[in-house]
Structure formats: structure tokens, C-alpha cells
């Protein structure tokens with residue numbers, strides 16, 4: 001055990017140094033350990049990063065009580081302390097199980113003996129420490145959703161969401177896909193809601209990208225909420241679709257499944273790198289009805305109309321904290337303003353052009369953000385600004401997710417109910 005703690009501390013030190021440039025999810029691909037030890041180190045890393053605020057607060061209090069200055073410890077020792085504190089607070093680790101061998105073992109053990117779960121004086125502090133979220137995030141949400149929902153949301157974002165795989169409904173049936181996955185050692189079952197396309201995975205034998213289904217382009221790993229977004233478009237064969245923020249193309253591929261290779265998808269993205277990844281993915285799935293364009297959806301000029309538009313907007317990704325808990329610490333409050341500005345520009349640019357087209361067009365807007373500013377508030381602003389020409393299309397959202405925070409602007413997938421990422425979606429008609 002002790003060596004696992006030390007290894008985890010080593011990788012924690014490396015990760016914290018690079019946290020501004022790389023996500024924890026990506027970082028873990030580079031962990032050079034094999035087998036079960038790798039799994040244990042990965043779990044410790046995720047747990048410690050997830051609960052960093054609570055851990056650091058507990059450590060500061062304990063070091064004061066132990067009369068030890070944390071700055072006398074090396075980075076490696078401090079991170080070992082973080083790992084041990086995580087184990088004590090969240091893994092029921094007993095003090096007697098701890099054997100540290102470093103130059104400062106005595107100091108470390110002294111601090112550890114004073115570790116207690118920290119509590120806060122105000123509601124915001126209490127929630128911030130209990131669930132280990134930045135105070136500004138709690139402040140943002142506390143007056144927007146009721147306390148019970150907020151606590152369930154914070155708690156569920158501390159857990160890994162369930163994984164799903166979406167099948168190419170034209171080339172394989174759910175039963176065939178389940179049989180293939182189960183043969184490869186997975187525990188796969190048909191999703192209860194999205195029966196035609198979604199397979200829920202509860203036991204893994206390897207990464208889903210190593211399965212026969214994925215390698216043959218018959219199925220793609222997804223979050224269930226992404227399927228909900230595409231379902232809301234109610235795609236029928238032959239439609240012409242604009243995918244305004246498309247890369248790396250997961251939803252484009254789902255749309256292609258529903259189009260059965262007919263029609264056309266005009267896929268735009270501002271990032272050449274992400275489009276490169278998308279091209280590879282489209283090739284794997286042998287998809288030929290997608291036209292890729294590297295462009296800015298805030299400025300793009302539409303030369304013709306479409307049947308449907310998907311705006312899967314860039315956002316804070318705060319609904320994905322369960323997949324990569326470092327998002328909690330990388331996000332800054334001003335990023336909500338930044339993203340809601342970009343989101344508004346994209347939606348307005350597209351609406352202003354579609355208004356002048358002859359046909360009515362359905363726009364599905366979605367983000368994987370838990371903040372209302374990027375979602376409900378944004379829809380409210382759009383409805384106010386374009387009240388004569390834009391309306392919410394509740395019919396297309398029927399049966400998808402649950403009511404949004406205010407029950408009138410769209411739908412949400414809640415991780416504590418749907419066990420997927422946190423996601424908002426709405427459908428509007430222009």
C-alpha cells in the first residue's frame with residue numbers, strides 16, 4: 001500500500017505542475033504503471049484531485065494543531081500528505097495502516113494524527129467543504145436551485161458517470177451489439193429510455209475504443225445525454241443539417257446513424273486540431289455525407305437554409321466534472337461570462353440569418369454546463385430579443401431528460417437522476 005501512496009504522490013506532483021495545460025483524463029493515459037497498481041494509483045489521483053479543497057483545508061488545520069510548518073516539507077512530501085489525507089477522509093484509512101518512509105516521516109505522521117473533516121461557518125462554506133467545490137461555484141448556484149437539488153448535484157458530480165455506447169442502428173441490432181460486448185467480457189444491457197440506440201455498460205474488460213464494435217465502426221462510446229441532444233432533433237432521412245460546433249464529431253456520427261447515410265451534414269468548427277480528430281473518426285465510421293468546414297460560427301454566413309441546426313456550444317464543461325474533476329479547479333468565474341458571450345454570438349448569428357429564410361428551422365442548443373448563465377438565462381435572453389420570430393419547441397423535447405432549473409426554457413440531464421454528465425438542451429423554432 002505504502003508504495004502505491006508514494007507513486008500516487010509522484011503522479012499528483014507531476015499533474016499539479018501541468019494542470020493548466022492538460023486534463024486529468026488525458027494525463028492518466030501517460031501513467032507508466034501496469035495492471036492493478038495502475039488502477040489503484042489512478043483512483044487515488046482522481047479522488048485526491050476531486051477533494052482537493054477539503055483535503056488542503058484539513059491539512060492546514062492539522063498542521064497548525066501539530067505545530068508543523070507545511071512549507072518545510074518537499075513538494076513530494078506535501079502531495080503524499082494529500083494522498084494520505086484523502087484516504088483518511090474518504091477511504092476509511094486507519095492511521096495504523098500508514099507507514100511513511102521519507103526524511104520527514106515523523107512530521108508527516110504528526111500532522112496526519114490531527115486530520116479531521118473540516119466544516120464551514122456559512123452555508124456556502126459548509127457545502128464547499130463537504131463536497132469540495134470552489135466557493136464561487138456554490139455561490140453561483142445556491143440561489144438558483146433549491147438546496148436539496150444543489151446537494152444532490154454536487155454529490156453526483158463527485159462520482160464517475162455511467163458509460164454508454166451508441167450503435168449504428170442501420171448496421172447492427174441492440175441484441176447483436178450486446179452479445180458482442182458480453183462475449184468480450186463487458187456487462188452490457190439495452191438502455192431503458194433510448195432502446196433503439198443506447199447500450200449501457202456496467203462492467204469493463206478493456207477500453208470501449210478497443211472493442212470489435214468500435215474498431216468496425218459499428219458503435220461509438222457516448223454519454224447518454226449526447227444521445228438525448230440528437231434525439232431532440234427528430235431527424236428523418238434525407239434532411240440537410242447544420243452542425244455549428246461539431247468537433248470531434250460524436251453527435252455528427254449519431255446524426256448520421258439517424259440519417260442512414262442520406263441527406264447532408266454541414267459540420268463547422270473553429271479548431272483545426274479538433275477537426276483533424278473528427279476527420280479520422282468519420283473515416284473509421286465510413287461516413288461520407290458530412291462536409292467539414294473550419295470556421296467561426298459567430299461570423300459564418302449561411303448561403304442557404306437547413307432543415308435542422310445543432311448548436312452544441314463551447315462551454316465551461318462543468319457538467320463533466322465527474323469525468324475530469326480537475327475542471328473544478330481550472331475553471332474561473334469569469335469563464336462563465338466568456339462562454340456565455342461566445343454562446344450568445346453563435347446563436348444570434350445563426351438566428352439572424354435563419355429568420356430571413358423561407359422555411360421554419362428547428363435549432364437544438366446544448367451545453368454540458370451546470371450554470372444557468374450558459375443555459376436557461378441565455379435562452380431567456382434569446383426569447384426576449386427575438387420574441388416575434390423565435391419560440392420554444394417543447395414537443396421535440398418531450399421524453400428527453402427532465403425540466404430545467406426553472407421548468408420553462410428546456411430540459412436537463414441531471415447526473416444524480418440520469419447517471420450521465422450534467423447537460424442542458426433546448427429546441428427552438430425560427
Ligand SMILES: C[S@@+](CC[C@H](N)C(=O)[O-])C[C@H]1O[C@@H](n2cnc3c(N)ncnc32)[C@H](O)[C@@H]1O
Nearest residue numbers: 245246248249250251269270271296297312314
Ligand atoms: C462541446 S464541443 C462540441 C462537441 C461535438 N458536438 C461532439 O458531439 O463531439 C464545442 C466545440 O465548439 C468549438 N467552437 C468553439 N468556439 C467556436 C466558434 N466560435 N465557432 C465554431 N466552433 C466553435 C470547439 O472547438 C469545440 O469543438
